[in-house]
Amino acid sequence: MSDGAGANAAALARAERREAQGLFLLCSPAVLLIAFVIFLPIGWLFTLSFTDEQGAFTLGHYARMLHPAYTRSFQTTLELSFLVTGICCLLGYPLAYLMSQVSKGWRAVIFVCVLFPFWTSLLVRTYAWLVLLQRRGMVNTWLQDVGLIDAPLRLVHNFTGTAIGMTQIMLPFMVLPLYAAMTSVDRDFVKAAASLGASPVKSFWQVFFPLTLPGLLAGVVLVFVLCLGFYVTPAVLGGGRVLMWSMSIERSVAVYSDWGAASALGVVLLVVTLGILWLMNRLFGVGRAIGGR
């Protein structure tokens, strides 16, 4: 009997190895593709960032980032990313909660409302915000007609307008993982908490909310990382004042034709993004939240 089990185990192990090899083979086109389109260019980017025009080693591209023009842009990028991520949490959580609670029909309606902008071109949505928020735009005209304000508010061509536009664009990235996490929560836990005498508020905070944390963290990571590299919306809605890191990269290429400096800026953005991901992983175990084991 023990022999039979041993033979069985060996056969199982063989089968498992074969399966692993098979899976690896199946993955290999994707792995090769990733190597070619991600790791190779990143390696090249890295090399360029340390190379001057004559092809010699230099740290000059990194030294130039110490100028206030760049440090300020870096600060703006972080501020905007934190702000937009924060607002997305505050708006996205109740919305996802609502979606998980209402009837099927209503859920479909809200889904369309969330996804429809998601399917619309980023550029179109950004310009739509410009039309809505500008001096003679719909929002200001309406507020003036109603008599709430005398002079138009400065809603766009600044940090405010950029934050408004980016929040709307980023919201689906927050709502979708949150909604997925909420629907997978077993409602019996909440009922059990209630039957044990917990108030609705208490059962929400002590039972429901902790169970949806992985979804929230996944949303936070997605939104924050996407914000760090955002270009179009700040360029159109920022009025030239909101200089994101990505715009510094563009300027290096467009104004100075300086690929080395642009590469160095890119490397810094990449390193900072990876650093933040690592930190979040250490603090909250985001790896688990976004599907890792």
Next chain:
Amino acid sequence: MSIKGSVVVAMAVGVLAVPAGAQQSITVASWGGAYQDAQRKAWFEPAAKDLGITIKEDTTSGIADVRAQVKSGTVTWDLVQQGTNGCILLEREGNLEKLDPAVVKTDGVPADMKSDYWVANLVYSTVLAWNTKTYKDKKPKGWADMYNFKDFPGGRSMRRSPMYNLEAALIADGVDPQKLYPLDVDRAFKKMRELKPHIVSWWPSGAASAQLINDGEIDMIGLWNGRVQAVMKEGAAADLTFNQQIILADCWAIPKGAPNKAMAMKAMAHMMTPQAQARLPLYINYGPANAKAYDTGTITPEMAKGLPSSPENLKNSFTLDVKWWADNLDAVTKRFDQFIQE
């Protein structure tokens, strides 16, 4: 340049280039789009016909393209269009062929728009424009009015670049437009602090500047003449003055090691003749760089009114010193980026 945006459109045009027959051919690269369409009608087609050559077309997005071709030793362009600031940089880097003065005659072109290595072929400018609904009775006359917030209250816009901004600030601060260069950078930045709170938007592209004036989002703006003239044509409540306009030019150059440089110079000479130069404004709102074009009769007095390089409009204008900018662009741009973010 205002035209770079349309490069994509012209990629398609490049593909359609005529296949080379037995006749000699040269390859010309320009900014593409409506810009290159106008050049084709005014210059390329007549030059090809008269010289009996084929002109193939490509598009450039800036001096990096020329640098890359020369550096790699695979020069495919015989003639390339750039902004004059680009031409100066390429000349300094040794990326251009010297022009043969016996072939390329440039006597009608102002001295600050040519060198031994390149020559300006068309002229545009940065002008002061305003919303005619906001300023009905009193019209702004020059850059000082951009800084006159008492008589001309309202939102302002300038390019998101120190270029033009420093010049406008110094003129508003009382510097004679003819004695601007070398620019007093500190003085300009000090003056610009007055303007900054009134700036609604620092425009990043020509298209954005047109949109700002077209939508009435701002009341006064410094922008490229072609952009504001285009929205005025479509009925926007806007007007402009050529007074104190900042003259800018684009130029022809031959990349170092161009395969057909002798023929390229002949074609260049053909396109620089007063007759050819005078044809350009028939197709697009840019002025000829060769002043003699205005004597050919092709350009009507009505057309000349809207062209930056017409003798009348040139009177109270000044030319952007691209050499100064080539030396200072990097440092001043950094300072400007810091300034607008403060």
